[in-house]
């Protein structure tokens with residue numbers, strides 16, 4: 001097909017055309033998109049006020065609204081308890097059946113992923129900035145503010161400016177001990193934290209075709225750190241197999257045109273790529289891990305968790321290194337699975353025992369230490385090796401705290417060695 | 429929103445993040461009139477006491493970066509800011525501001541032509557910002573029709589209210 005520009009359409013353009021009922025759209029155009037899935041976490045409590053001020057009386061489609069609390073679970077402060085209660089009351093009044101409350105909880109993005117709430121071709125929105133992760137389903141998934149979420153709940157649609165697309169073509173294969181997290185850190189090092197502001201990031205190429213769904217979640221998750229409105233991978237057999245038993249709605253898979261008009265194309269070759277690490281105080285301050293290892297940076301805390309990297313595959317990756325080792329004296333190693341289902345899986349596989357025997361603390365599933373507001377807060381000048389996605393000043397509490405972002409295996413290696421370490425140098 | 433917005437200018441640098449606009453410790457405050465007392469506590473401490481209704485913020489690149497908190501534009505609106513102008517904005521701040529009915533204008537090069545206390549005149553539809561004192565001006569691509577309309581009615585809350593009322597009238601007619 002051709003568009004007005006005489007070029008093909010990107011995946012984001014195809015999906016936004018579908019959701020707005022238009023034949024084609026172009027970057028910069030403002031459209032009214034029909035929302036397929038709306039997700040709220042604690043910040044969703046702020047949508048209740050504007051929802052009523054709008055004079056809305058009922059949610060447009062209770063079957064397409066998911067509430068998942070995750071930042072403070074169970075509530076650790078009175079303020080958090082009040083937010084939770086506002087959401088519970090709203091869900092009860094509006095008969096919203098899909099509330100993932102304490103006991104059935106998890107990080108909101110993981111809840112959407114593992115329960116098949118977002119499917120190929122969808123337009124999904126959430127009150128959290130890392131909603132981008134769900135673009136791995138071949139969808140446009142974006143973070144929005146609470147007032148616009150109120151409008152979405154009232155009308156089932158929202159205005160969007162069609163973003164231009166940056167295409168990231170990846171080829172080559174990941175070497176031993178090098179994983180999808182290293183790939184996305186490498187991309188961040190090139191695109192930088194404002195390089196994709198207002199834009200869509202579309203990953204493709206032979207290496208991306210070979211990535212599993214959990215790996216695709218990781219690379220789409222951190223498009224938020226590039227400033228992107230959304231990040232995605234076109235759906236393929238891997239996507240369909242992942243969703244086969246769990247998809248909540250019918251899929252409408254779309255593909256980018258072969259001659260799509262990309263604003264910019266970035267080529268990445270994984271051949272001989274080292275593990276990567278993002279140093280304080282920005283996710284784009286990326287260096288090859290071996291260079292940082294040589295500086296012998298002592299670690300006070302290690303964190304294996306967050307929506308970026310706390311799926312069962314990530315826990316197994318960390319556990320493979322821990323086997324036969326102990327957490328280094330003086331290091332607090334926090335392991336927090338991304339959902340209750342993952343917690344149970346880890347329990348069955350003996351990973352709880354393995355981590356706790358080694359001297360780690362295995363917590364309830366939540367955002368945990370990722371955002372410095374609940375637990376796992378560090379002291380000023382302390383260092384944390386983390387599998388999460390942000391290392392800005394103050395992210396884990398004090399503005400002086402130093403966070404190094406890396407793969408789950410590198411976090412486990414650092415917990416064992418007591419300093420930033422290369423997983424390839426820890427004998428499994 | 430008027431088509432021409434005029435006001436006294438406060439200037440800020442680049443990369444002012446949402447923490448600099450409203451600190452994380454105030455996020456449990458729900459009343460915007462409480463919130464406004466703490467606006468720019470870190471980035472521009474004299475602002476909260478000295479601001480007058482209709483004042484205009486002129487900032488550098490990437491204004492409003494960081495978290496998705498809507499408290500930041502809420503606090504600016506509550507204190508009576510007439511418009512926020514910057515060389516560029518972070519995505520969610522821009523959306524949140526427009527949705528709250530706070531005129532938000534991205535005009536590359538604008539920071540360089542203003543000093544604190546100048547008067548700015550913004551022609552929203554024509555797409556120009558002028559420094560009334562010096563006569564210097566920069567052009568910007570006017571907001572799309574849809575967003576100008578949103579600002580005119582006062583943001584997303586009144587807009588959706590109108591739409592729901594019209595729908596209810598249609599249903600009962």
Ligand code: SF4
Pocket residue numbers: 070071107108128130306307308366367370371388389
């Ligand atoms: S794990 Fe961290 S980044 Fe992910 S939703 Fe929670 S706080 Fe945000």
